[in-house]
Amino acid sequence: MSITRSVVHMDLDTFFVSVERLTNSKLEGKPVIIGGMSDRGVVSSCSYEARQFGVHSAMPMKMARSLCSEAVVIRGDMDAYSRYSRIVTEIIAEQAPVYEKASIDEHYLDITGMDRFFGCMQWTHELRQRIMKESGLPISCGLSVNKTVSKIATGEAKPNGEIEIPGLQVKDFLSPLSIRKIPMIGNRTFHQLRSMGIATIGTLGQIPIEMMDSLLGKNGIVIWKKANGIDLTPVVQYSERKSIGSERTFQKDTMDVAGLHDLLTSMVEKLAFQLRKEEKLTSIVTVKIRYSNFDTHTLQKRVSYTSFDHVLMPIARELFDRLYQRRMLIRLVGVRFSGLIRGVQQLNLFEDTSEMVHLYLAVDKLRRRYGSDAVKRASGIQLRDLEERTDQSQQQKAVPSPEERQQIDNLKNRRFRYWYR
Ligand code: DCP
Ligand code: MG
Numbered sequence: 001m002s003i004t005r006s007v008v009h010m011d012l013d014t015f016f017v018s019v020e021r022l023t024n025s026k027l028e029g030k031p032v033i034i035g036g037m038s039d040r041g042v043v044s045s046c047s048y049e050a051r052q053f054g055v056h057s058a059m060p061m062k063m064a065r066s067l068c069s070e071a072v073v074i075r076g077d078m079d080a081y082s083r084y085s086r087i088v089t090e091i092i093a094e095q096a097p098v099y100e101k102a103s104i105d106e107h108y109l110d111i112t113g114m115d116r117f118f119g120c121m122q123w124t125h126e127l128r129q130r131i132m133k134e135s136g137l138p139i140s141c142g143l144s145v146n147k148t149v150s151k152i153a154t155g156e157a158k159p160n161g162e163i164e165i166p167g168l169q170v171k172d173f174l175s176p177l178s179i180r181k182i183p184m185i186g187n188r189t190f191h192q193l194r195s196m197g198i199a200t201i202g203t204l205g206q207i208p209i210e211m212m213d214s215l216l217g218k219n220g221i222v223i224w225k226k227a228n229g230i231d232l233t234p235v236v237q238y239s240e241r242k243s244i245g246s247e248r249t250f251q252k253d254t255m256d257v258a259g260l261h262d263l264l265t266s267m268v269e270k271l272a273f274q275l276r277k278e279e280k281l282t283s284i285v286t287v288k289i290r291y292s293n294f295d296t297h298t299l300q301k302r303v304s305y306t307s308f309d310h311v312l313m314p315i316a317r318e319l320f321d322r323l324y325q326r327r328m329l330i331r332l333v334g335v336r337f338s339g340l341i342r343g344v345q346q347l348n349l350f351e352d353t354s355e356m357v358h359l360y361l362a363v364d365k366l367r368r369r370y371g372s373d374a375v376k377r378a379s380g381i382q383l384r385d386l387e388e389r390t391d392q393s394q395q396q397k398a399v400p401s402p403e404e405r406q407q408i409d410n411l412k413n414r415r416f417r418y419w420y421r
Pocket of ligand 2: 105
């Protein structure tokens with residue numbers, strides 16, 4: 001027997017803008033845009049006043065400025081956003097039996113069974129009020145029977161609202177909405193379906209499932225199910241303990257600090273690449289050392305959500321330098337990233353460094369093709385004795401072919417695309 005679930009989705013309204021408004025009340029009621037300041041930057045977040053001019057996130061800043069010249073444009077402050085993101089998560093963690101932090105500003109909560117004590121909507125309402133009171137930030141939410149419907153409901157509740165869609169009303173709620181509201185439908189799928197005359201979720205849900213399969217494969221089936229209000233994916237408890245890490249025990253204990261720095265660099269590089277590949281950001285860096293007498297020490301630091309090597313490397317090195325106080329041989333060194341959330345690197349790209357983004361894109365592309373050892377920072381190359389043996393054939397492949405070079409150049413020249421979710 002399946003029980004009906006109660007799933008809440010919560011998403012902060014114009015998150016980055018709302019945080020800026022906390023410290024600058026002059027921004028209230030005005031079109032505000034947060035993002036990279038140069039013409040090559042992109043919009044991260046924009047107020048509803050700016051949206052009325054057609055501005056939306058991921059739009060090139062140049063276009064946003066020309067659509068809405070009176071907008072106040074602000075370079076983001078990722079430290080503040082990370083801090084507020086945590087404040088909200090902590091409130092939710094205190095109240096909710098099971099919650100999943102899905103991105104920097106959204107959470108899913110499974111509150112099935114809560115209605116035995118309070119009404120689920122009443123509980124959700126009170127939590128939402130508490131978040132707004134304690135953080136000062138507006139947030140919207142949807143309550144329904146699964147993640148997809150709840151997320152769509154949040155979208156309909158925005159700004160500053162809450163909606164409940166009981167199981168029996170799911171079909172009627174979804175039916176008139178644009179297929180664009182289904183979270184999985186991106187631009188390409190939208191246009192593909194639209195060109196077949198499919199505009200609403202109701203129409204989409206009536207297409208034979210076999211047709212969706214032959215049109216879009218596996219994704220087609222998932223989309224079809226979503227259109228019919230079916231989504232069995234569980235709310236997966238978010239845990240700060242979720243982490244990725246790497247450690248190395250040396251064949252021969254060492255005191256070669258320069259070599260250890262190099263090793264840390266290469267570990268951070270690999271792990272940060274893994275973060276980007278999995279579209280994750282970290283917020284806690286931990287470094288561990290074990291001396292030859294097995295004494296083990298760790299030190300950790302909270303950081304703003306990031307997946308950039310150049311941000312994480314100095315932090316890992318700083319932690320290492322603070323840890324390595326005794327002039328004793330080291331047996332093991334390790335690095336770990338935890339406090340992970342979904343999100344991609346461009347999220348914290350407020351600097352005018354689109355060149356750097358291109359570099360990351362190009363390097364990651366090489367790594368995906370040739371393995372994560374293919375490209376390394378100069379300092380990571382001279383690992384000498386500390387490095388494990390690498391496969392010679394792998395290294396040879398690391399030199400890009402002429403076509404590969406061409407592809408990388410094209411990539412560098414292409415206008416920076418914003419990837420998020
Ligand atoms: N973000 C970003 N780039 C994107 C999308 C989002 O940097 N392409 C950042 C800025 C947003 C935050 O993530 O403030 C949350 O994303 P949302 O999609 O929830 O957007 P907002 O919170 O800004 O607006 P909304 O009220 O629609 O939720
Ligand atoms: Mg939001």
